[in-house]
Amino acid sequence: MTYKSDIEIAREAQKKPIQEIGAKLDIPTEHLLPYGHDKAKVSQEFINSVQDRPNGKLILVTAINPTPAGEGKTTTTVGLGDGLNRIGKKAAICIREASLGPNFGMKGGAAGGGYAQVVPMEDMNLHFTGDFHAITSAHSLLAAMIDNHIYWGNEQDIDIRRVVWRRVVDMNDRALRQINVSLGGVANGFPREGGFDITVASEVMAILCLARDLSDLQRRLGDMIVAYRHDKTPVFCRDIKADGAMTVLLKDAMQPNLVQTLENNPAFVHGGPFANIAHGCNSVTATTTALKLADYVVTEAGFGADLGAEKFMNIKCRKAGLAPSCVVVVATVRAMKMNGGVAKADLGAENVEAVKKGCANLGRHVANVKGFGVPVVVAINHFVTDTEAEVEAVRAYVAEQGSEAILCQHWAKGSEGTEALARRVAEIADADMANFAPLYPDEMPLFEKIETIAKRIYHADEVLADKKVRDQLRAWEEQGYGNLPICMAKTQYSFSTDPNLRGAPTGHSVPVREVRLSAGAGFVVVICGEIMTMPGLPRVPSAEAIHLNEAGQIEGLF
Known part of the structure; x- marks a missing residue:
């Protein structure tokens, strides 16, 4: 049996004008700022006008540790949103925007797959509404203004050996990781080492995704530390006087983007911070706006639950005052087999024992998420090679953990394939069973917060940190930063820091x-x-492999 590619399915989508999609959430046409016919930004004025409305139910979709077999977290997020609409619920989806780097690298697009996709797929995976370009420009403006400040007399007494603000570009380019800048003589400034990160790793991206409004955005931008003086005191962005102009560049990018699923249901696609170096969630603005407009909002967190869900709960929910009503952990039979020791080439053959062995990874994620006081459902994202015995093994294992696993076939069937999951999730959300609390209090010392995550989420025995790291944490506490949450940057492939250590390692x-x-x-x-x-x-x-065909259509993007 031959299956259509994601891009072929997306190209056949019967899209509706974006005004009709906005109408499903009662967004007036004049508050939709269209980018073409099928995407629009929602005006800040409208967002401000709905703040006194009650919130809908927030549903988080997370997953087991990613494997080369693929888990389909975004696909399940989209499928569940469509499924909730199918059973008569007013639901919206909130996902992240795609970075150009991974699109042209190894990962491919980020708009779902099969018959559970957000469209227009090509636009979303390329320039979309220009948000990432605005973030790159704002970040670059600050970088230029720092070197310019140093060139024109260095009033802030910046130690050029301690400029910590790097440059960014939204492309995978290893040649730029470590560079020398300001070469070429007196006219070009003072030579120093620098480097580039990918745009999604920029602190500007993280700020855009956590800021509540434009004034909060400018305050946060001003608070960024860009360098240190010769006396080791920090130089802030506001000291360089760049925060106002950066806010101007980000004014439109702050407004969330509205698009649609293949089944013409509303989806907010906004922001995209790196999931291991930053918090990996879509914007607070998009999520909080969706909660005012829909009865159920389905959103996703980055990578596996040990990174994505942990940061969603401890950083995003803490900062934005959010509380999920239900969490869906996505797993596949194929990934269970990989965690059970089966090579990728052998995943097509039935192996119930390997499935059972690999379920330990799933079990730990389920237990970890329950530790936040939120009920958990497992979505088994179905692949055509899965056998009934393998699916049953996952179901039985999850039942032993005190949760339930529901088979989902949204990739092949769209919302019809997630109807059972949607009914159960809505039932749980409506029952108000959640008693959400973050993992640690604000006032806990920074190193203890790190230990709490390492021991409770990763099941590690200890955290190894030298005196320099511990002294730095204590110094930040003395400077008033002790109440901040922790953002762990580690491999997404394992509970440990060794990407090859699968399953549920301890010790x-x-x-x-x-x-x-x-x-x-x-x-x-x-x-x-x-x-x-x-x-x-x-x-x-x-x-x-990406090119335009004779009809002017994009090929090879996904």
């Missing part, structure tokens, strides 16, 4: 390589193991 240590203060975003980044803030392209990048 491991979490080595902290360095800590970074994101004073504007409002969290402390704790870097464990090798984490790249500027990815490279693979040997055969996706870009090699």
Whole structure:
């Protein structure tokens, strides 16, 4: 049996004008700022006008640790949103925007798959409404103004060896990781080392996704630390006087983007911070707006629940005053087999024992999420190679953990394939069973917060950090940053910091390589193991296969 590719399915979508999609959420036409016929931004004026409305129910979709077999977290998020609308609920979807780097690299697009997609798929995976370009421009303006400040006399007494503000570009380009700037003589400034990160790793991205409005945005931008003086005191963005102009560049990007699913249901696609170096969720503005307009809002967090759900709960929910009513953990039979030791080439053959062995990874994620006081449902994202015995093994295992697993076939059937999941999720959300609380209180010391995450979420025995790291954390506490949450930066492939350690490892240590203060975003980044803030392209990048066909349509994007 041959299956259509995601892009072929997306191209056949019977899209409705974006005004009709907005009408489903009672957004007046004059408050939709259209980008073409099928996407629009929602005006800040309208967002301000609905703040006194009650919130709908928030449903988080997360997953097991990602494997090369694929889990389909975004696909399930879209499928569940469509499923809720199918059973007569007023539901909206909130997902992140796609970065150009992974699109042209290895990952491909980020708009769902099969018959559970958000469209227009090509636009969303390319320039969309220009949000990422605005973030890149705002970040670059600050970088230029720092070097300009140094050139024209350095009034702030910046130590050019301690400029911590790097540059960004929304592309995977390993050649830019470490560079020298201001070469070429007196006219070009003072030579120093610098480097580039990918745009989604920028603190500006994290801030855009956590800011409540434009004034909050400017305050957070001003709070960013960009360098240190010769006396080691921090230089803030506001000291360089860049925060106002950066806010101007980000004015339109702050407004959430409205698009639609293949089944013409509303979807907000806004923001996209890195899920291991930042908090990996779509914007607070999009999520809080959707909660005012829909009875149910389905959103996703980045990577596995040990990173994505933990940051969603401890950072996003804490900062935005949100509380999920239900969490869906996505798993696949194929991924269970990989966690059980089966090679990717052998995943097509039935192996119930490997499924059972690999379920330990799923079980730990379920237990971890329950630890936040939120009820959990497991969505088994169905693949055509799955056998009934394998699916049953997952169901039985999850039942033993005190939850339930529901088979979902949204990739092949759209909302029809998620009807059972939608009914159960709505039932749980309506029952108000959640008693949500973050993992640690604001006032807990920073190092204890790191230990709490490492021991309770990763099941590590200890956190290894040298004196320099501990002294830095204590210094930040003395400077008034002790109440900030922790943003752990580690591999997404394992509970440990070793990407090859699958399953549910115990007895491991979490080595902290360095800590970074994101004073504007409002969290402390704790870097464990090798984490790249500027990815490279693979040997055969996706870009090699992307082209326009004779009809002027994009091929190879997904």
